[in-house]
Amino acid sequence: MHRLGLALAPLLLVACGSAPTPHGEVQSEAFSTRELIQSDSNRMASLAMRDNLNSLFLLMDKLYRRNPAEWKKTADSPEAAVEFVRIALREGLGWGPLGERRDVAALDLALKPEFQGDRVAAFIYATADSIITAHGGSTSFNLVQGVDAQHVYNAARNMEIAMWVLASRRKADGTPLLLSNEMSAAGRNLSFEREMGKVIGRLDLLASFTTEKYRRAVISYAQGVVAGPFLQFLPVK
Template sequence: MLAPIELDGGSEFVEKEVLKSLRLLTQKLYLRNPQEFRKQGLETPHVATAKLFNQLEHWSDSPMKDLDWQENFKLSFVEDYPGDRVHTYMSALLTMIMASYEHKQTFFFCDALDAQKLYNSARNIETAVWKLSNAKFPTGQQYLLTNTMDDLVDNLSFEREFGKLIADQDLMALIIEGKNNRVISRIVTSAASFIFLPI
């Protein structure tokens, strides 16, 4: 009789925390930038956020699985882009992170995650966050409002959530590195270059 394959609860737990952070960040971006979800004809930040994350329920068949996430990141900051910038930016982030987990949400101990992909995804998040905070229209206005000096508490909570997201991906990379006994290539990139590492 074959022994049952055990679930890898640790990987699932970390990924769930990462997806929870992504959902919260999406809602925060929509709250700061309500004009974006209205471009889709949607009425609330909650509805717009749900529309994106409902894709996870059928991810293997979702067109988002094959999204060119690097192109979507760049599209978010094209001056005359007419679409929903929050959806475009966060769908890129979601797809890139799902790729770092091999597009899975359930894991068994026989499943092999790639520590390098997880590490690279953390560096890519840093690059994407830098761009989000610094990209501006020629007028000087940010493409997407994030941090403001007017509301320090909310400002810090926004930064904390992105920081938690990066830390979770780095933690997962270290766990898998130790488990597989394969050393991560710790590549240093400049966030300002807006160049992403492969996943």
């Protein structure tokens, strides 16, 4: 028995060493009375919006780390610059360097080579504003609000275009508009692309779900009409 234990010991060590690394667990929000006036689709849209905005602020932090000269145009620290953009979006305010431009017009200006302001703040603000605009100007939804599936779908395509422009367009001196992804001999860092991919994926899922919701409502009604005669109670005596 002792020899068997010695023989199994290396196998147990290998098994322990190959145990999966924990990556956290799904989190649920505490109940809010606001949910009483939300349908399932309202709730899904609200959660997707929350996660998309969080992703954009995470991207803002990543971009500031690779482009530290940008936040210095806005605030005394990158954290303060992020907070300024949060406030502007939460209060529905414009972003000074973009003038009166909002939505895709603001995004277009933020990605022009000649733009001189904080390009990170302008890019994230304009991206978030375009997503909010696609959702009817709201960040939380209830029973009296709806989401236009085509507008949300268009927002996802705009994100793809913005990623391509950011990766391919150059300033007059030939340097990138912003350093984002890194692919060099030193290593590969595609965290920007992955996080933006999450945003696009959520938008596409919401657009498909919204379209499916109305289609299923029609099908459910038709099923009720067809199955109605077969669902009547029968006499038992």
